Amino acid sequence: MTKQVLILGGRGRIGKSVAVDILTHTQAEVTITGRTPATETEDKPVKFLVLDLMEEEKLRNAIAQLSTETTSSNLVIHCAGPFHYRDTKVLELCIEYGVNYLDVSDHRSFTIKALKYHDKALAAGITAIVNTGIFPGISNSMVRHNIEQLDTAETIHLSYLVAGSGGAGVTVMRTTFLGLQNSFESWIDGKWQVVKPYTQRETINFPPPYGDSGVYWFDMPEAFTLPKAFPEIKNVITKFGSVPDFYNHLTWIAAHAFPKSWIQSKFGVEFLSNVSHQMTNVTDNFSGIGVVVRSQVTGTKDNKTAICCSTLVHENTAVAAAAGTGSIAQLLLEGKFSKPGVYPVEEALPTDLFQQTMHSRNIKINVETKYIASLFILFVLFI
Known part of the structure; x- marks a missing residue:
C-alpha cells in the first residue's frame, strides 16, 4: 500500500520544500493543501486539496482518510504558520484518528500546548514530533x-x-x-x-x-x-x-x-x-x-x-528546514523510527539516525571538541 503524507500549508516555501524532500527520499504519495484552488503551474508530482484550517469538518475528513489498519504508515505534517496563532486542533485530530504527526512550529506557546497531549498520543500509539525544521x-x-x-x-x-x-x-x-x-x-x-x-x-x-x-x-x-x-x-x-x-x-x-x-x-x-x-x-x-x-x-x-x-x-534556509522535517518523516514512513507520545526533536530522535539522514542529504556538520585546560582540540566531521 502506498504511504500517504498530508502537508498542511504545503503551498508556502517551507511546505513546498518539505514536499520536495519527501518525494526525493521516499516513495510516499504527497498531498499539499492551500486555501485557494490549484493553478496550472502547481507542481505535478503532488496532489492538491483546497483546505482552510478554519474549516474543521474538511480538516477532520482529510485526516480521517489517512486512518487505516496500519495507521503508522501515514503522516500529517503541519507547516501552516505562524504558530503564534495556532491551536492544537490538527494534533488532536491526528490522535483521534491514529495518524502520526510532525510540525515545523517555532513558538514556545504552541510547543507548550502541544506537549500537554503527550499522554493521549501515547495511549493512541502515535508518534508526534514538534519543532522539526532547521x-x-x-x-x-x-x-x-x-x-x-x-x-x-x-x-x-x-x-x-x-x-x-x-x-x-x-x-x-x-x-x-x-x-x-x-x-x-x-x-x-x-x-x-x-x-x-x-x-x-x-x-x-x-x-x-x-x-x-x-x-x-x-x-x-x-x-x-x-x-x-x-x-x-x-x-x-x-x-x-x-x-x-x-x-x-x-x-x-x-x-x-x-x-x-x-x-x-x-x-x-x-x-x-x-x-x-x-x-x-x-x-x-x-x-x-x-x-x-x-x-x-x-x-x-x-x-x-x-x-x-x-x-x-x-545555502538555502527553506531547504535546510525541509531536511530537518523530511528526514524524520522518512524515518517514520520507512518504519525505522517510532516513539509514541508528543516530543520535541531532542527527546525523540537518536543521534545515529540523525546522522544517517543528514548524510543522505549531503548536509555537513562540523564538530570540534576543545579541552580548555590543555588546549587540545579534537576535530570531527560527519555528513
Whole structure:
C-alpha cells in the first residue's frame, strides 16, 4: 500500500520544500493543501486539496482518510504558520484518528500546548514530533550530539544566523516580528529568568562565508524544551541575527523604539513583515538566502573543562528546514523510527539516525571538541 503524507500549508516555501524532500527520499504519495484552488503551474508530482484550517469538518475528513489498519504508515505534517496563532486542533485530530504527526512550529506557546497531549498520543500509539525544521529541529539534534560527547554538560549556547529572507517567504518575517512582542523566560543559572528580545548583542565567529556576525536574545521553543530534556543543564542561551547586519539594527529599532501598541498590533506586524519582505527581495541578490547554526555545549570531559561546538552552513534556509522535517518523516514512513507520545526533536530522535539522514542529504556538520585546560582540540566531521 502506498504511504500517504498530508502537508498542511504545503503551498508556502517551507511546505513546498518539505514536499520536495519527501518525494526525493521516499516513495510516499504527497498531498499539499492551500486555501485557494490549484493553478496550472502547481507542481505535478503532488496532489492538491483546497483546505482552510478554519474549516474543521474538511480538516477532520482529510485526516480521517489517512486512518487505516496500519495507521503508522501515514503522516500529517503541519507547516501552516505562524504558530503564534495556532491551536492544537490538527494534533488532536491526528490522535483521534491514529495518524502520526510532525510540525515545523517555532513558538514556545504552541510547543507548550502541544506537549500537554503527550499522554493521549501515547495511549493512541502515535508518534508526534514538534519543532522539526532547521531551528528548532536540526539544531536540537546538534545539541543532543554535543552533550553526548561530554561527560557532563552545563551550558548550551545556540546561535542562528539567516541571510536575507532565507528563501522562506513573508511568514518567516511575521514570525520574527511576532517574536519581538514580549519578554520571555530563559534558563539561566539553574532558574527561569526574564529576558527582553533582541537585547545583549553578541558577536559570534561563524564559519565562512559569514565570519563575525551579531546575534541577539530571541525566544525559541528550544529555550523551553532543552532544560527539560537535559535536567543537568544550568544555562540555555538562544540568540538570532540577520545578514546584512543593517537588518539587525532595524529589528532592534522595531523592538525597542517603536511604540509597544504598534508592534503588538496585527497591522503593525503585517506592515513590517511586508516591507521587510520587499527589502529582502532586493538584498537576497547579494546576501544569499542561507543559514548557519552554531551549537556550543560547555561541560566536562575526562575531568577537564571542555567545549563541544558544532556548526552547520546551508545555502538555502527553506531547504535546510525541509531536511530537518523530511528526514524524520522518512524515518517514520520507512518504519525505522517510532516513539509514541508528543516530543520535541531532542527527546525523540537518536543521534545515529540523525546522522544517517543528514548524510543522505549531503548536509555537513562540523564538530570540534576543545579541552580548555590543555588546549587540545579534537576535530570531527560527519555528513
